[in-house]
Amino acid sequence: MLEVEVHHRAGGFALDVGVSVGDGVTALFGRSGAGKSMLVAMIAGLMQPARGRIVLNGRVLFDSETSIDLPARRRRVGVVFQEARLFPHLSVRRNLLYGQWAGGRRNAPDLGAICDLLGLETLLDRSPDTLSGGEAQRVAIGRALLSAPDILLLDEPLSQLDGARRAEILPWLDRLAHEAGTPILYVSHALDEITRLADDLIVISDGGIVASGPVEEVISRIDLGPATGRHEAGSLLRGQISRHDEAYSLTVLSLDGQELTVPAIAGEAGTPVRLRIRARDVALALERPLKISIRNILAVTIAEIAFEDGPFAEVLTRVGEQYLRARITRCSAEELGLAPGAQAYALIKSVAIVRPTLASR
Amino acid sequence: MLSTEAVSALTLSLKVAGLAMVVALPLALFAGYALARWRFPGKALLTVLIYLPLVLPPVVTGYMLLIIFGPNGAIGRWLEQSLGLVLAFRWTGAALAAGVMAFPLLVRPIALAFAAVDQRLEDAAGTLGAKPGTVFFTLTLPLAAPGIFAGVALGFAKALGEFGATITFAANIPGETRTLALAVHTALQRPDGDMLAIGLSMIALSVGALAVGLSEFAASRLRRKRRA
Numbered sequence: 001m002l003e004v005e006v007h008h009r010a011g012g013f014a015l016d017v018g019v020s021v022g023d024g025v026t027a028l029f030g031r032s033g034a035g036k037s038m039l040v041a042m043i044a045g046l047m048q049p050a051r052g053r054i055v056l057n058g059r060v061l062f063d064s065e066t067s068i069d070l071p072a073r074r075r076r077v078g079v080v081f082q083e084a085r086l087f088p089h090l091s092v093r094r095n096l097l098y099g100q101w102a103g104g105r106r107n108a109p110d111l112g113a114i115c116d117l118l119g120l121e122t123l124l125d126r127s128p129d130t131l132s133g134g135e136a137q138r139v140a141i142g143r144a145l146l147s148a149p150d151i152l153l154l155d156e157p158l159s160q161l162d163g164a165r166r167a168e169i170l171p172w173l174d175r176l177a178h179e180a181g182t183p184i185l186y187v188s189h190a191l192d193e194i195t196r197l198a199d200d201l202i203v204i205s206d207g208g209i210v211a212s213g214p215v216e217e218v219i220s221r222i223d224l225g226p227a228t229g230r231h232e233a234g235s236l237l238r239g240q241i242s243r244h245d246e247a248y249s250l251t252v253l254s255l256d257g258q259e260l261t262v263p264a265i266a267g268e269a270g271t272p273v274r275l276r277i278r279a280r281d282v283a284l285a286l287e288r289p290l291k292i293s294i295r296n297i298l299a300v301t302i303a304e305i306a307f308e309d310g311p312f313a314e315v316l317t318r319v320g321e322q323y324l325r326a327r328i329t330r331c332s333a334e335e336l337g338l339a340p341g342a343q344a345y346a347l348i349k350s351v352a353i354v355r356p357t358l359a360s361r
Numbered sequence: 362m363l364s365t366e367a368v369s370a371l372t373l374s375l376k377v378a379g380l381a382m383v384v385a386l387p388l389a390l391f392a393g394y395a396l397a398r399w400r401f402p403g404k405a406l407l408t409v410l411i412y413l414p415l416v417l418p419p420v421v422t423g424y425m426l427l428i429i430f431g432p433n434g435a436i437g438r439w440l441e442q443s444l445g446l447v448l449a450f451r452w453t454g455a456a457l458a459a460g461v462m463a464f465p466l467l468v469r470p471i472a473l474a475f476a477a478v479d480q481r482l483e484d485a486a487g488t489l490g491a492k493p494g495t496v497f498f499t500l501t502l503p504l505a506a507p508g509i510f511a512g513v514a515l516g517f518a519k520a521l522g523e524f525g526a527t528i529t530f531a532a533n534i535p536g537e538t539r540t541l542a543l544a545v546h547t548a549l550q551r552p553d554g555d556m557l558a559i560g561l562s563m564i565a566l567s568v569g570a571l572a573v574g575l576s577e578f579a580a581s582r583l584r585r586k587r588r589a
Contacts, residue, residue: 046484072487085485089503102499103490147489 002151006052015207021185025177027198028187035207036187040155044079045072078149082156084136086128092139093124099147108148118142118172134165155187195236195276220323234278235325241271256320261295262353281352282326285345296348302340370544378520381460393471415465419525426530454531455538459520467516474508511579518572541565
């Protein structure tokens, strides 16, 4: 358990944050300049907050009241930076084991186990300058894990990689998230990474926390617009693979008793799946429409409506126990007479679900 | 092939330049690191002091060494009384003069090399548990090594050929302080010294070219590494 409460002023920027990070993967989400990297540097001991307290598993790392400020080397906070920061004059193996031979860290996981987890066996004798961006980041993650940290901070580890490299490293991060056993704070401004990897989500905006909680809940919340950007606002649903329709290259998911058809994905029936649906891809109807190309028609209950001054209305609906968010025009919302508690149907184009993310949990 | 005079001058020069480097290198590492990484009061003054021998007439530097380290100088007298160490007019004094003159050439590449080491790597090492001293010896020093080598090669070449400060502070004593440069000067004073002067000059030329070549090679490796 990591508890952070820090206050800092730098130039015109103010950081006032209080968060706690538990086990599993917690995503710290926010636009660039929101204060994410500053917060990471403070937790890692690379930057001193003006005021506050940072406690990791009951160990005080920083406390301005009692003037405690452990140096980075004594915090046992593993950090993976945006750029891999591998030591260029050392082999991959010497880099991986740096925390042990130079940092004196004991009780580290076995080198072989970490190599298995991140696919590093074939890289061990290479020099860092011969690695691709994705390989270098995997080595950086392995190096941090092998220093036996109590928590691992990943500071936008994919932001410097192109699309192909990101796709290459994401499955490794997936494995890391489920198998490393070390709590992870994953900093990112990419919602697809977060919906794929995170259990919990903390949203930071202009130096303050605007929301935190389980990822599905936070992502569906209506008040995230300014932090997430309207374009990306949406919800995260959990379901299982029900069956595949190979003739049409489609996969049918079951979602709290209802069915949802998406472009074909791999996985056996019963495999849990996470699915992010953007609010702008969801339409609402009061009756079940007939003769329509849209395959996904879910019975929902209106939970909340936020009218704005502009052309849009944000509607939060419930599908069973889960939330689905829709953005429709304010005009439609008024014409349909939508109100909390009303029954409706959510229409989602299958093709709008670009890449359902498989979660193996 | 070489006359005994030439051999004596060459070995003495190597000895003097070698001692100058051995003593000056740790100081240059410290000064280079301080100039590259630290902010402290008097930094500008230290910079001026270090680089001054580069621009002063060498004879002035030698004269100042004589004032400070000579038999009647403050430090010179203290060294003689407490340690029995005499520098003026000895080969060790020639080494001191050569070291002081070579110091700016030694410090400059070293400071640049330390400044070029990415401090974010050092931060990363810290998060992996390494103490500052360990970080210095496992990261900073190896990464700055090409620059340090370039500095040593350049400084050694300078120390080998030093003339003005040496002759002023350590005089021109055969076998004691008559280094290559001084031997060339002496040969030129003799009516029959031309051949000797040419031979000595050729030696100085080859040793100097070798050292500068090595220094450039090290510097280019440093540049390549930084781009990578």
